[in-house]
Amino acid sequence: MKIAIIGGGNIGSSLALALRDKHEVKVTSKSEKTASLLREKGLTVSSNRNAISWAEVVIISVKPFQFPDILRENSDLFNDKVIVSTMAGLTRKFLMKSTGGKEVFRAMPNLGITIRRSLTALAGCGGHAKSVEEIFSAVGKTFWIDERSFDAWTALAGSGPGIVAELVDSLMLGGVKSGLPASLSLTAAIEVMETTVELLKNEKPHTLRDKVSTPGGTTIQAISVLEERGVGGAIMRAIYEASIRSKEISRELECSISEDTPRK
Numbered sequence: 001m002k003i004a005i006i007g008g009g010n011i012g013s014s015l016a017l018a019l020r021d022k023h024e025v026k027v028t029s030k031s032e033k034t035a036s037l038l039r040e041k042g043l044t045v046s047s048n049r050n051a052i053s054w055a056e057v058v059i060i061s062v063k064p065f066q067f068p069d070i071l072r073e074n075s076d077l078f079n080d081k082v083i084v085s086t087m088a089g090l091t092r093k094f095l096m097k098s099t100g101g102k103e104v105f106r107a108m109p110n111l112g113i114t115i116r117r118s119l120t121a122l123a124g125c126g127g128h129a130k131s132v133e134e135i136f137s138a139v140g141k142t143f144w145i146d147e148r149s150f151d152a153w154t155a156l157a158g159s160g161p162g163i164v165a166e167l168v169d170s171l172m173l174g175g176v177k178s179g180l181p182a183s184l185s186l187t188a189a190i191e192v193m194e195t196t197v198e199l200l201k202n203e204k205p206h207t208l209r210d211k212v213s214t215p216g217g218t219t220i221q222a223i224s225v226l227e228e229r230g231v232g233g234a235i236m237r238a239i240y241e242a243s244i245r246s247k248e249i250s251r252e253l254e255c256s257i258s259e260d261t262p263r264k
């Protein structure tokens with residue numbers, strides 16, 4: 001397949017590197033600095049117009065607020081293309097209306113894509129669904145889900161690595177506050193995370209917690225503080241608020257795309 005990747009950042013460059021052996025890939029960027037980094041990795045860099053007009057499949061991987069520029073400058077090129085968007089929030093309905101693409105899919109990967117361990121949700125239909133699945137299978141696991149679940153998925157699976165990184169940082173600081181040197185504390189926090197993930201493949205979270213908690217011991221002391229401070233509720237709320245933010249992004253962009261932006 002001829003694949004154009006519009007926006008060679010974290011997500012776009014990882015996709016390009018994973019796909020280039022089996023497909024023809026052109027990748028684009030806004031700045032010359034990113035373009036030369038992409039070239040150093042052996043990728044073919046081109047202008048948006050050149051890449052889009054050449055490709056069968058166009059993967060749009062710029063930040064949502066950067067999408068209006070892509071539309072303004074290239075809206076005459078999309079109508080015979082298969083469009084795949086990794087952008088948070090933007091719905092298929094909005095993408096179909098604004099690009100006029102032949103088939104429109106959404107993909108929501110996560111940062112695991114940089115080590116080919118993404119969890120990617122896919123939504124959309126059409127003759128190219130298998131090709132889209134093949135593209136994202138090259139960078140990890142794929143799940144076809146109802147598009148109505150995309151905001152929730154974006155919050156949990158998309159934003160998840162950033163949220164978990166915050167938790168690990170807090171564990172590390174807790175170790176330091178209790179007397180561990182910072183580097184040893186960070187190593188311990190990461191290893192604890194890894195071990196726990198392995199254990200959770202075979203048992204439910206509450207079963208694991210109960211096994212660790214000696215009556216009157218250290219673990220229940222820590223857990224009682226988490227309960228008192230409402231940490232569980234705060235994490236649930238954080239995911240929920242992220243899903244609401246995902247819904248808002250589309251509404252904001254629909255409003256901000258000015259009347260003179262060419263629409264299909």
Ligand SMILES: NC(=O)C1=CN([C@@H]2O[C@H](COP(=O)(O)OP(=O)(O)OC[C@H]3O[C@@H](n4cnc5c(N)ncnc54)[C@H](OP(=O)(O)O)[C@@H]3O)[C@@H](O)[C@H]2O)C=CC1
Nearest residue numbers: 007008009010011029030031034061062063064087088109
């Ligand atoms: N990061 C993540 O964990 C996840 C991100 N996403 C979504 O994927 C999308 C990309 O995210 P991410 O890769 O992190 O973002 P980055 O900022 O890393 O990458 C965006 C890229 O788009 C390029 N770009 C911006 N404007 C243009 C333009 N007009 N023409 C061509 N290229 C342009 C930028 O170029 P330059 O470098 O030159 O500025 C940059 O390389 C976002 O919409 C995000 O919502 C989805 C799931 C997870």
Ligand SMILES: O=C(O)[C@@H]1CCC=N1
Nearest residue numbers: 088154155158159160
């Ligand atoms: O923060 C964001 O908006 C994007 C979507 C999922 C991860 N990063």
